[in-house]
Structure formats: structure tokens, C-alpha cells
Amino acid sequence: xLEARRIAFGYPGAPLxxxxxSLAVSPGERVQLAAxxxxxxxxxxxxxxxxxRPRAGEVLVDGAPLPRRGACPVQLVGQHPEMTVDxxxxxxxxxxEAGATFEEEARLRELLGIQDRWLTRFPHELSGxxxxxxxxxxxxxxxxxxxxxxxxxxxxxxxxxxRLWQALLAEADARDLGMVFVSHSPALSARIATRxxxxxxxxxxxxxxxxx
Amino acid sequence: xxxxxEAPAVPEAHESLDHQRSAMHHHHSHAADSxxxxxxxxxxxxxxxxxxxxxxxxxxxxxxxxxxGEAEEAPGRRPSAWRRYLGAPQREVEVIHQLNLSVHEGxxxxxxxxxxxxxxxxxxxxxxxxxxxALVRGRIWFDGEPMDAAALAAERGxxxxxxxxxxxxxxxxxxxxxxxxxxxxGRRAARRADARRRAERRRELFARYGLDEGVARLFPHELSGxxxxxxxLCCALMGNPKLIVAxxxxxxxxxxxxxxxxxxxxxxxDGGGGVMxxxxxxxxxxxxxxxxxxxxxxxxxxxxxxxxxADPALLAHPFSRQLWHALPEHxxxxxxxxxxxxxxx
Numbered sequence: 001x002l003e004a005r006r007i008a009f010g011y012p013g014a015p016l017x018x019x020x021x022s023l024a025v026s027p028g029e030r031v032q033l034a035a036x037x038x039x040x041x042x043x044x045x046x047x048x049x050x051x052x053r054p055r056a057g058e059v060l061v062d063g064a065p066l067p068r069r070g071a072c073p074v075q076l077v078g079q080h081p082e083m084t085v086d087x088x089x090x091x092x093x094x095x096x097e098a099g100a101t102f103e104e105e106a107r108l109r110e111l112l113g114i115q116d117r118w119l120t121r122f123p124h125e126l127s128g129x130x131x132x133x134x135x136x137x138x139x140x141x142x143x144x145x146x147x148x149x150x151x152x153x154x155x156x157x158x159x160x161x162x163r164l165w166q167a168l169l170a171e172a173d174a175r176d177l178g179m180v181f182v183s184h185s186p187a188l189s190a191r192i193a194t195r196x197x198x199x200x201x202x203x204x205x206x207x208x209x210x211x212x
Numbered sequence: 213x214x215x216x217x218e219a220p221a222v223p224e225a226h227e228s229l230d231h232q233r234s235a236m237h238h239h240h241s242h243a244a245d246s247x248x249x250x251x252x253x254x255x256x257x258x259x260x261x262x263x264x265x266x267x268x269x270x271x272x273x274x275x276x277x278x279x280x281g282e283a284e285e286a287p288g289r290r291p292s293a294w295r296r297y298l299g300a301p302q303r304e305v306e307v308i309h310q311l312n313l314s315v316h317e318g319x320x321x322x323x324x325x326x327x328x329x330x331x332x333x334x335x336x337x338x339x340x341x342x343x344x345x346a347l348v349r350g351r352i353w354f355d356g357e358p359m360d361a362a363a364l365a366a367e368r369g370x371x372x373x374x375x376x377x378x379x380x381x382x383x384x385x386x387x388x389x390x391x392x393x394x395x396x397x398g399r400r401a402a403r404r405a406d407a408r409r410r411a412e413r414r415r416e417l418f419a420r421y422g423l424d425e426g427v428a429r430l431f432p433h434e435l436s437g438x439x440x441x442x443x444x445l446c447c448a449l450m451g452n453p454k455l456i457v458a459x460x461x462x463x464x465x466x467x468x469x470x471x472x473x474x475x476x477x478x479x480x481x482d483g484g485g486g487v488m489x490x491x492x493x494x495x496x497x498x499x500x501x502x503x504x505x506x507x508x509x510x511x512x513x514x515x516x517x518x519x520x521x522a523d524p525a526l527l528a529h530p531f532s533r534q535l536w537h538a539l540p541e542h543x544x545x546x547x548x549x550x551x552x553x554x555x556x557x
Binding site: 036160191 | 326463468494495539540
């Protein structure tokens with residue numbers, strides 16, 4: 001169970017984005033965060049994955065706080081893949097950051113359709129969609145229990161988007177991965193979400209209506 | 213440079229075509245409200261190809277090994293480093309090939325394709341913006357006139373305007389009002405009159421798109437996403453264009469704002485203008501456009517009415533059908549793995 005317990009957060013000099021916000025995600029669940037832009041969806045994604053520390057409250061995985069060292073059991077994949085890779089590393093080194101075995105890496109490359117010739121390239125030599133596959137592969141290679149997907153397919157065309165999500169959903173099912181995601185496309189969200197959490201109206205974050 | 217591709221076989225073919233009657237011409241079918249003002253298209257692009265001249269790595273490699281072999285035989289005859297530098301082999305890489313596209317008056321044509329597939333190069337070609345190493349071939353008509361690079365450049369900002377992707381295209385140190393108005397032309401009295409005319413036009417546009425007069429005093433970073441979108445549209449509309457090329461106008465906007473931004477473009481089209489909407493978001497494009505040009509690997513594979521996307525049987529090209537099946541509101545499935553294999557997204 002990934003839990004955010006009564007967290008509060010605000011950027012310095014700005015009003016609090018949430019106060020006493022709680023959220024619980026069980027393995028196998030796919031929770032959509034819904035809110036208008038500027039309501040703090042991305043910030044919440046960063047808090048859940050341990051990139052930001054909440055001002056109050058805590059983030060727990062199975063009752064324990066996120067580890068300070070080692071691979072985090074909650075992995076974040078963001079909207080701008082080019083901002084999350086070292087521009088001076090070749091892609092094979094980027095992928096190796098997660099510390100997975102060779103076989104596991106090869107399996108993930110196959111799953112996400114990463115071609116071997118991309119491995120020797122630098123990040124700027126790949127398109128956004130190609131780079132995003134590496135980011136997802138790297139996140140999965142860290143063997144997370146929960147995956148936070150923040151608008152991971154906005155830069156992709158429909159075919160690539162479908163392909164990526166199919167692969168991701170298959171992998172999530174196989175591993176019983178819990179997922180929290182943000183998407184601006186209602187049709188895509190309806191496809192993926194098992195539950196929707198509205199950040200804007202109900203800031204106490206009680207789980208609400210279930211969508212198919 | 214635009215080079216006419218070996219003198220179009222039938223240069224008058226376009227003019228002599230009966231645009232009103234034939235259901236399909238210039239490789240496209242029509243939407244219900246596609247209009248041919250004065251019997252021609254607002255914009256027609258035929259056989260456009262864009263190539264870039266670049267250094268050929270493989271040839272350079274081959275030459276080096278060959279030279280090394282020669283050097284062993286005749287050590288004195290190896291060309292100087294300077295000569296080798298100047299003689300580095302080049303090749304042409306074609307990025308857009310044989311592209312056909314038409315925009316009618318009063319319609320939005322969405323050019324839909326993956327990011328990185330060369331859509332922006334198409335926009336650049338229509339605006340007459342060419343990189344120094346670009347080779348552009350093909351034929352472009354704007355408002356019934358055949359165009360070359362100079363004519364396209366002359367229309368830029370007047371007949372054809374670009375609506376860029378983000379506020380990053382604005383000068384961060386200049387107030388928005390001044391930027392929209394642009395620099396007045398002429399000398400003394402004429403210059404002052406031009407400045408007044410521009411300010412007048414800017415006020416009119418701001419009023420029409422619901423921007424407060426106070427917005428003119430703001431700097432670009434003070435604009436919200438929706439306001440920025442309208443300011444960019446006003447910039448494009450200053451020269452009273454007939455055609456707007458909107459390059460990815462929606463990323464980074466939430467659905468509500470994106471729909472409103474596109475509604476402004478719709479209003480422009482309904483007023484008789486043409487819009488070429490370049491986007492990778494087919495779901496959004498289908499909500500606002502009249503026709504969709506499916507762009508893939510540097511060319512338009514199908515140009516068809518939005519209505520055709522109601523049913524995959526109406527789509528002619530396998531890739532368009534694949535796109536239809538991949539949409540989340542349909543099957544959300546990748547149907548044909550053979551099509552996508554080896555295609556960088």
C-alpha cells in the first residue's frame with residue numbers, strides 16, 4: 001500500500017496546494033489524479049515519488065517511509081523525458097543507471113520496442129517518444145512497487161501512445177504494480193483508470209467515484 | 213531555394229481543374245464546408261520535398277580507408293589535410309518527400325503526425341523559411357498564384373502568418389502591446405500614422421479576443437497560458453492574413469484551455485480564413501478541424517474529411533486506419549505490428 005498521510009505542501013511564498021491530503025493506492029490499482037492545471041498534480045506526483053518532501057505528513061510504502069538510499073520503490077516518469085536523462089551519457093549508460101541484470105534489461109527493451117541502434121546514441125539524437133521509452137524502461141528496471149506516470153504520453157502520436165500503454169499495462173498486471181497517473185485526455189484516462197481522485201474539489205482526497 | 217521540379221509537366225493543370233465538381237482532386241477529398249473562393253484553393257502544395265545537404269560519415273570513412281591503402285603504395289601522393297577538409301563528401305538527406313496538401317477558405321486542416329516526423333519543416337516551407345543547407349523542391353500556390361521562395365517570404369506576416377508554439381517566441385523584455393503592434397514603417401508623419409494604425413488594430417484585436425487593455429502593459433512572463441495563446445493569435449492576425457499556420461498550439465495547456473485556444477482558430481476560419489493546424493494530438497484535432505492530413509515519415513499519406521474518422525472503413529490508407537484503432541476511445545490497440553516496426557516515433 002502506497003500512502004500519503006495528511007500531507008501539506010506549498011512552494012515558498014505561495015499558498016498551500018494541499019492541506020491534510022491523504023491518498024492510498026493498493027497494488028494493482030491505477031489511480032488517475034484529476035484537477036485543472038496549476039492545482040498541483042505534478043507536485044503531488046513528485047511528493048509521492050520522494051522528489052519533494054511534504055511540509056507536514058508523510059509518504060509511506062507498506063507502512064515504512066521512502067528509503068533515503070538505494071532504488072526507491074516508487075518511481076516517477078515525467079512529461080519531459082529530455083529533462084530526466086544525463087545529456088552527456090549514451091543511452092545504454094542511462095538505462096544501466098537502474099542497476100538491473102542484463103537479461104532484465106534486454107527483456108524491457110524488447111517489451112518497449114527499444115532498438116539496439118539507439119543504445120549508442122546521446123539523448124539529443126533521439127526523438128521525444130524514443131527517449132520516453134528509455135525513461136519508462138529505466139523506471140521499470142528499478143523494480144518499483146508503484147509507478148507514477150505524469151503525462152507520459154502527451155508528446156506521442158496515437159499509435160505510439162497505444163503501444164506504450166499496452167506494454168505498460170501488461171507489465172503492471174504481471175508485477176501487480178500500483179499506478180498513479182495524470183493525463184489530459186479523458187478518453188485515455190477512461191481506458192486506464194480504475195479510480196479517479198479529484199484534487200480540485202475535494203482537497204481532503206477521499207477516494208471517489210469509480211470509473212470503468 | 214525553391215527549384216521548380218523539372219518544369220511541371222502540365223503547369224496549367226491546377227487552374228484548369230474544375231474544383232467545384234470533382235469529388236476528389238489534388239489527392240484529397242473534401243469536408244462538407246470546403247469552399248473554393250474564386251475557383252481555387254487558398255493554399256496548394258504539390259510534390260513538395262525538402263532535403264538537407266550534410267556531410268556523409270560513411271563516405272568519409274570509406275575515403276579514409278581507401279586513402280590509407282593508397283598511402284602505402286605511394287606515400288608522396290596523399291592529399292593535404294586542408295584539401296581533404298574541403299573535399300569532404302556530402303550527401304542529401306530527404307526529410308519530406310512528394311507531399312501534397314491543400315487548404316480551402318473557411319476551413320481548418322489538421323496536419324497530424326508523430327513528433328519528429330518533419331511537420332514543422334512543412335510549416336517552414338510554406339512560410340518561406342529555409343535553412344541555408346536545405347534543398348526545397350515542388351510547387352506551392354497561394355490564393356491562386358504560383359509562389360517561389362521570394363514570394364513566400366514577401367507574404368510572410370501578411371498573407372500567411374505563423375502562430376508559434378509558445379510565449380518563448382515573444383521578446384521577454386518587451387511589453388506585450390508593443391510586440392503585437394510591431395515596428396511602424398515609413399518616416400516622420402507617415403511613421404506616426406502607421407504607429408497609430410497599428411495601435412488601433414491591436415486594440416481592435418484585443419477587444420475581439422477578450423484581452424483587457426491592461427494586458428498590453430504586461431511582459432510575456434506575466435501572461436497566463438490562455439492569455440499567452442490569444443496574444444500569439446493577435447500577433448498572427450496583425451497583418452490581416454488569409455492563412456494562419458499554427459504550429460503545435462496546444463501542448464502544455466489543459467483540455468479546457470486547449471479547446472478554447474482552438475475555438476479562437478475556429479472563429480478565424482469561420483470568418484473566411486484558412487488554418488493549417490500542425491499537431492500530434494489527433495483527438496483534439498478531430499474536435500475542431502474540418503479535414504485531417506495524416507502525416508507520416510515525411511509525407512501526407514491521406515488527406516480526408518474529419519467525418520471519415522467516424523468509421524475506419526472510410527479511411528483509405530492503412531496507417532490512417534491504424535491511427536483510428538489506436539485511439540483510446542476506439543480500440544486502443546496496435547493493429548499492425550509490421551507497419552510500426554522500424555519506424556522511429
